[in-house]
Amino acid sequence: MASANLLFFVLMLSSVRVGRSSESLFKLKCQPAVGVIGQTTHISCSIEFYTKPKPVVINTVALTRSGEKKSCFTIQPLENIRIGDSRFDVEKEPSLQLHNTAISDEGEYRYLIRTNLGQDQVRFTINVTAKYSNPIITSVPKEIVNDGAADLYCNASGGYPAGTIHWFDQSNTNWTKSATLQSTQGNDGLFTLSSKLSFQKIDSLWAPFRCVVLNSKYEEEEGGTTSTLEIKDNPENSPSTSSTVNNSIAGVVVIGSLIVGLLIVLLFKRRRNKRAVPMEHTYPEEEKDLNEPVYKKAAEAEEIFTV
Template sequence: MECQSAVGVVGENTKIPCTFRVTTGDKHNTIYEVMIKKKGQKYPVFYINYTDKIVQGDPRVKLPSRTDPFLLFTNTTVSDEGEYEYKIMTNRGVIKGGFSLSVTAKYDPPVINSVPEEIKDRDGAELYCSTSGGYPAGGIHWFNSTGANWTERATLKITERDDRLLTMSSKLPLTVTDLRPRSFRCVVLNSSFSEVGETSSTLQRIGGPHSSPLPALAVGGVLVPVLILILIIIWFCRRRKRSPFEPDAEGGADGTETEEEEED
């Protein structure tokens, strides 16, 4: 009798198929006792004695059929993953063997957040892409609006939850220049480097939907002084063009001289 390795999904039932290999003409096989242990553990995860009607071990592990044997893990968890050994007593003798069980879980849809939440016009920011509930560890890739891969700039952090499922969070630091293309895409990869989820985010700044660091800097640091200088030049030009005998706003080029001329 041989049991095959399998890959289970967390929260679902996992079937470990087992088959008989007949080496003589007699194809009749009867199972009397089955014991399955996980390597490194003292007590079996499953034990059944059909003669004495004894069943022990994890109630999630079952052997539904005696004549068509297969092992069933119900509500598979991450802790079920590992190497197993089995010993089966039949009418043909004792059979020993082993199998492995791998476990996977799909990650939740990723979410992008920015720190700070409101990005000022001339400040940088940090983007965070987070996903949870998956297994085993995978990765997170970043792409900007032009499709360039910015993953090398990011830092990935993986933590284990109480149920041994994983949380992945990637931090992408951005400078003011990096924020010019405001659309960013986050892609979640599983352990086989296949895409299993993605999301995108378009950043908004406090300065307005069309604000940009460079135009803001130009207005504040260049255009305003230039405009002031132009106004000063215009004012001096107008003063130089004015005739010394041309009456001013008070009626003459000089108010006192005008009064003296009137007296004469």
């Protein structure tokens, strides 16, 4: 009886050693994957041998989401058996690929393979992203006036995960701290970003403004946008107003000059008339002798100044 128990113990020990030896011939490794919504995600995996590499024949592949007991994808190539999500596939043993990636695919997975050299399993994560649309800038009012109040808006949609928007002026000064951001997630899981930058007095020297979309890692996405909004001069200081004022002043000057000239002419004529009056009264009618030289000159002078 004792010998039988000893034999059984030896057999169990040898089987454990064989099992461990078989499982320790290689190690499975997988890199974290980043997928884009609607596209194919590649999950890069490899086999690292502890001993001299040998031909590997995979007979079972099983992929299970963390927290779940049932695998979401299982394949047995030798038996041509495939179970679970058909979007998963073995790309190049032991790497995987996921077609038509969705937000719901994001998470951690447990990947198990069984081969002719034993089995091993590893955990990896899938992160999902979606690029935002090119941001668009609008303003209220539509026509911005220098030194006037203005609200600038920047909108981008269709992105994942939630990102942020930064504002820059023409000198690359960051105005983001003065802006307010609103992030809204739709029924499809995608986000819409809306940022508002307000000014009580905007300066045309700051233009043009541009808004840039940053992803969840604060990395700038390709694209961005630059404001094409024009900032007009204040109407009070506009060239048209200045021209009107100048024309008005010029008109006043011309009219004033004409009035002054007319007054000078009238004053000159009045003085001439005053000079002629004493000569009339100096020589009474009854004492005038028009043939005398004195009276003759007076008459001529009177005729000249009364013209």
